Amino acid sequence: MTTSSDPSAPEITPGTPAEITPETPPEIAPGVRELDHTADVGIVVTASAPAELFRRAALGMARLMREGAGSERSVERVVALSSDSLDLLLVRWLSELLYLDEVDGFVFEDAAFVELGEGGLRATVTGRIEPEIPDRQLKGVTYHGLRLEPAADGWQARVIFDI
Amino acid sequence: MKTSERPLKMRQLDEYRWLIPRQGKMRVDGLVYADRRLMENIRGDEAIRQVANVACLPGIVGRSIGMPDIHWGYGFAIGGVAAFDPDANGVVSPGGVGYDINCGVRLLRSDITAEELKPRINGLMSQIMRDVPAGVGAGYRGSGLTGGAVRDVLTKGAGWAVEQGYGTQDDLEHIESGGALEGADPGRVSHRAVKRGKAQVGTVGSGNHFIEVGVVTDVYDEAAAGILGLQPGTVTVFIHSGSRGLGHQVCTDYLDVMLKATRKYGIDLPDRQLACAPLTSPEAEDYFAAMYAAANYAFANRQMMSHRVREAFARIFGRPWEELGLRLVYDVAHNNAKWESHEVEGRARRLCVHRKGATRAFPPGHPDVPVAYRDIGQPVFIPGDMARYSYVLVGTAGAYSETFGSTCHGAGRRMSRRQAKKSVRGRNLKREFEELGIEVRASSFATVAEEIPEAYKDVADVVDVVDRAGIGRKVVRLKPLGVLKG
Numbered sequence: 001m002t003t004s005s006d007p008s009a010p011e012i013t014p015g016t017p018a019e020i021t022p023e024t025p026p027e028i029a030p031g032v033r034e035l036d037h038t039a040d041v042g043i044v045v046t047a048s049a050p051a052e053l054f055r056r057a058a059l060g061m062a063r064l065m066r067e068g069a070g071s072e073r074s075v076e077r078v079v080a081l082s083s084d085s086l087d088l089l090l091v092r093w094l095s096e097l098l099y100l101d102e103v104d105g106f107v108f109e110d111a112a113f114v115e116l117g118e119g120g121l122r123a124t125v126t127g128r129i130e131p132e133i134p135d136r137q138l139k140g141v142t143y144h145g146l147r148l149e150p151a152a153d154g155w156q157a158r159v160i161f162d163i
Numbered sequence: 164m165k166t167s168e169r170p171l172k173m174r175q176l177d178e179y180r181w182l183i184p185r186q187g188k189m190r191v192d193g194l195v196y197a198d199r200r201l202m203e204n205i206r207g208d209e210a211i212r213q214v215a216n217v218a219c220l221p222g223i224v225g226r227s228i229g230m231p232d233i234h235w236g237y238g239f240a241i242g243g244v245a246a247f248d249p250d251a252n253g254v255v256s257p258g259g260v261g262y263d264i265n266c267g268v269r270l271l272r273s274d275i276t277a278e279e280l281k282p283r284i285n286g287l288m289s290q291i292m293r294d295v296p297a298g299v300g301a302g303y304r305g306s307g308l309t310g311g312a313v314r315d316v317l318t319k320g321a322g323w324a325v326e327q328g329y330g331t332q333d334d335l336e337h338i339e340s341g342g343a344l345e346g347a348d349p350g351r352v353s354h355r356a357v358k359r360g361k362a363q364v365g366t367v368g369s370g371n372h373f374i375e376v377g378v379v380t381d382v383y384d385e386a387a388a389g390i391l392g393l394q395p396g397t398v399t400v401f402i403h404s405g406s407r408g409l410g411h412q413v414c415t416d417y418l419d420v421m422l423k424a425t426r427k428y429g430i431d432l433p434d435r436q437l438a439c440a441p442l443t444s445p446e447a448e449d450y451f452a453a454m455y456a457a458a459n460y461a462f463a464n465r466q467m468m469s470h471r472v473r474e475a476f477a478r479i480f481g482r483p484w485e486e487l488g489l490r491l492v493y494d495v496a497h498n499n500a501k502w503e504s505h506e507v508e509g510r511a512r513r514l515c516v517h518r519k520g521a522t523r524a525f526p527p528g529h530p531d532v533p534v535a536y537r538d539i540g541q542p543v544f545i546p547g548d549m550a551r552y553s554y555v556l557v558g559t560a561g562a563y564s565e566t567f568g569s570t571c572h573g574a575g576r577r578m579s580r581r582q583a584k585k586s587v588r589g590r591n592l593k594r595e596f597e598e599l600g601i602e603v604r605a606s607s608f609a610t611v612a613e614e615i616p617e618a619y620k621d622v623a624d625v626v627d628v629v630d631r632a633g634i635g636r637k638v639v640r641l642k643p644l645g646v647l648k649g
Contacts, residue, residue, distance in 0.1 A: 025581060036579040038208050038235045067609065088422070095415050102408050103358050135609045137369040137649075139262035139411040143418065144237030144436035160237055162262045162411075163370050163580070 032060030035158070041138075042160035046151060050086060051113045053148070053155045054121070057090060058097050058108045061141075062127075064161065065134040066107060073129050077106065082120035087148035089121060090157060094141040097125070105130045138163055171215055175199075179632040183211065183227075188433065189218040195229035196571075196632050201624055204577060205233055213240035216433040220245070222253025222442070224507050224514055228566050230521050231628040232575035232620070236261075238436030241520035244569045246505065248514055249442040254430070255450060256439035257421055259517035260500050262414040265458035266372075266405030267339070267496035268544040269465050270555065271472065272391065274488035275398040275480070277378040280644065283479050284376070284602050288645040290475040291374060292604040295468050295647070296366040307362030316364060317349040320459030321494075324466035329365075330473075330491075334466065337533055338494040339523060342462040344501075348452035352409070353416050356453075360409020360460060365467035367404050369610055369649035371573075374472060375401040375546065377553065381640035387539040387557055391492050393639045400489075401546055401553060401641075402468050405498065406461035413457045417450045442515055451500075458499055465494055492555075493533070493542040497522045497572035505567050516567045524558030524570040524635055532558070543635055547574045547622030549614055549648075550599050553641045554626045561633030570635035574622035583618040584609070602645040610648050 025033050028043070031052075035042035043060045047053035079096055083089035100106040107130045115122040139162040147158040173183050173195075181202060183193030193214040197205055205211065210233045217239055218227035224246045233242030238258025247253030280287070308316065315323045321335055321342025335342050349357075367374060377399045382388045393399065406413075421438035424430075424446040430439060440446035469491060473484035480487055500517045507514070525532050525541040532541045540557035547553045562568050578586070592611055596603045605611045629635035 034581055036581055038579055039241055039576045040237065041580055092419075099355060099359065099412070103355075133606065134369075135607050136613075139370075140415050142237035142436050143422070143438070144258075144434060146435065162237060 028063045029056060029059040031056045032063070034064070035160070037160060040160055040163050042145070042158060045157045045159070046154060048154035050155055051116050053157055054090060054093055054113070054116065055111045057094060057157060057159060058111060061094050061097065061138070061161070062101075062108045065101065065136055065138060066130065067135050074109070074126055075106065075129055077125050077127070078122070079125055080120070080122045084118065086118050087146050087157070089118070090148055090159065091141045091143060091146060093121065094159065098138055098141060101134065136163065171211060173211065179628050183215055183218070185218070187215070188431070189215055190220070191218050191223050192226050193218050193229065194226045195233060196628055196634065197231045198624070198628055201231050201620070201628065204620065208235040210235050210240040210242070213238070214243060216437060217243060217245050217259070219433050220247070220254055220256065220437060220439060221430060222247045222249070222251040224248045224251070224253070224512070225567070228569070230569070230571040231625045232520070232571045232573050234575045236519065238434055239517065239519040242571065242575065243519050244517065244521045244566055246514040246516045246567045247442060248512060253442050253515060254439035255442055255447045255500055255515055256437050256517065257414050257417045257450060257454070258436040258438065259519050260414070260454060261498045261519050262411045263405035263498055264410035264413060264454055265461035265496045266498040267461065267465065267494060268401055268403045268546060269338070269469055269494035270492040270542070270544050271400040271469060271489050272393055272492050273398045273476070276396050277398060277644065280376070280398050284645050287376065287475060287479045288602045288604050288647060290479055291472055291647055294471045294475050295374060308364060313357050313361050314349045316463045317352060317456035317459050318347050319343055320462035321466035324463045324470070329467045329470035334491045337491045338462060339496055340531075342466065342494065344455040344458050346452060347455035347459050349456050351449050351453040352413060352456050356409050356412035356416060356457070359412045360407055363407040363409070364460065364464050365471065366407060366464070367468065367647065367649045368407050369607070371614060372404045372649050373401070373549075374468065374647040375553070375643050376645040377401065377641040377643045379639050380552070380642045383637040383639065387638045390536060390539050391542060391555065391638065392488075392490060393492070393555060398644070399641055400469070400472055401544065402465050402472065403546060404461070404464055404468065406457040407464060409460050410457040413453050417453060420446050420450065454500065458496070461496070462494070493536075493544070495522055495542065495544060503567070506564070514567070516569070518569050520572050521569045522572045523568055524556070524562040525568045526558050526560040526563045529558075529563070540636070543570055545571060545573060545622060545626055548616040548619040549603070549611070549643060549646050550596070550601060550616040552622065553643070554622065555638045555641070556626065556629070556635040557638055559633055559636050562635060566634050570629045571625050574619040574625055576618055577620045578618040580613040583615050584612045586617070587612045587615055601643050603648070604646070605648040614648060
């Protein structure tokens with residue numbers, strides 16, 4: 001087989017990364033839209049401040065997993081995480097909530113952040129205990145194409161999940 | 164400009180091979196197997212760029228390879244193969260294995276004919292649905308393994324399941340690596356991973372995982388089909404699943420470790436999901452020990468399920484499964500990183516081969532191929548979508564010399580899950596499958612909507628490419644009769 005590189009090879013441009021195009025999908029939760037990804041799923045989240053962004057991303061993930069509301073029993077959990085950047089912290093936050101859903105059936109509903117910065121977060125999260133298995137399982141929260149950055153009217157993040 | 168941002172040069176080498184010449188920070192060339200039609204589709208997403216990104220990793224040997232079912236993944240593309248040399252600062256990357264460590268497919272054959280099955284398929288699928296928990300975390304509340312049993316699962320793999328009465332010693336001889344990877348260490352698996360996984364062993368999981376009862380419809384190689392026990396008109400069972408929550412958590416845990424390692428060892432990454440560590444580092448040693456443990460969990464998982472499927476057949480047919488000839492053909496994985504010996508530039512080298520959405524496909528005569536199949540090569544299973552067909556192939560010398568003994572693993576998606584769900588609005592999917600003669604069971608029809616046949620490429624196109632390129636050889640084609648989705 002040939003192994004040499006041909007400088008005259010035609011250039012191709014593989015597809016552009018997932019964006020909210022060509023049609024904008026409806027919001028699956030306030031400020032959260034689902035990305036079109038060939039095999040997996042992703043979300044684009046917008047919010048006025050990082051704390052709201054983290055809260056919305058968590059709601060968006062919960063909505064990807066479960067379409068309907070279930071039991072009424074509300075419970076609280078304390079989540080404390082460390083990190084060295086806000087985007088990695090977002091992955092860690094969502095991974096923690098994914099874990100709580102899978103082992104305890106804890107479905108995120110809201111969060112009150114005591115601390116949130118590049119170094120980590122402390123939050124009291126409230127949710128319900130869902131006896132039924134999720135409609136859709138997420139295997140993990142990936143770092144692929146991860147974005148968290150200031151946007152025109154606040155903050156925007158993009159997260160892709162393995163399904 | 165980073166490799167990840169610039170347009171990529173690519174050149175068609177022949178009808179089935181496309182070269183991505185070394186450019187930017189790529190250390191080796193990329194090579195993608197596809198015909199012109201498949202390439203039109205592949206070019207539409209990020210997969211080609213991901214093949215180029217993998218070619219940037221330290222110590223990569225030969226080429227960064229993409230199979231014809233390649234599609235946009237995270238870090239590695241799904242359908243990617245890459246080998247790394249420990250003597251050239253080669254690395255291991257959890258993103259090159261995936262969250263579903265050692266996900267794979269096993270195939271049972273039988274002496275039952277499709278005609279004998281037809282009046283019983285409804286009852287059989289319902290029985291399988293009752294006996295094999297399908298969905299996420301199914302069975303995890305109030306049941307599950309004890310700590311000691313978990314340790315045994317993680318070290319003994321399918322052997323643990325056989326010890327518990329799920330199957331036979333003969334099964335173990337027909338599983339990749341005998342159903343257990345040596346070097347697994349439960350001590351390197353987090354409590355969280357154990358907690359996620361301890362009640363899920365023996366369950367299918369959701370997403371694209373399934374149990375499929377099918378029939379052999381086409382035979383391309385009679386001799387090989389005979390050796391595999393796949394006679395035309397007879398019933399088969401595919402089981403596709405992996406390491407469930409345990410494997411997912413191992414991947415999550417070690418991505419964190421590898422992100423730190425990447426900084427520690429000064430590795431420049433085009434995508435953080437490619438986080439990795441040198442093969443000789445303590446971080447890599449820990450990951451291998453944990454990843455192999457998760458792989459063993461996956462082997463045990465599929466072993467338990469196949470035994471429960473056999474028992475479901477026995478109940479419905481009123482005869483022991485042995486009398487029905489429900490023998491395990493083989494069990495092969497398509498998400499792992501393993502130490503293997505391959506010849507590169509005329510020299511045998513011990514390499515770490517990552518296969519993410521790619522199947523090991525060792526050739527005839529290879530010592531790791533079961534003795535019974537040594538003349539024909541290692542069986543390879545390529546499931547298609549829920550309605551059309553699936554294939555059984557065997558490994559070839561071509562795969563061994565070109566792709567580190569690897570071939571494709573499935574059809575590959577062509578439609579996003581959101582698009583798929585949108586396209587089924589207003590349709591009666593259950594009736595559509597009934598009209599096709601396929602009995603479908605699912606814990607959630609939302610999953611079926613995302614997995615509709617048209618969401619996938621035609622697996623025949625994918626298999627034809629690997630067959631004609633010589634990195635796999637077609638043996639038989641199967642048609643689904645009953646499908647259980649998680």
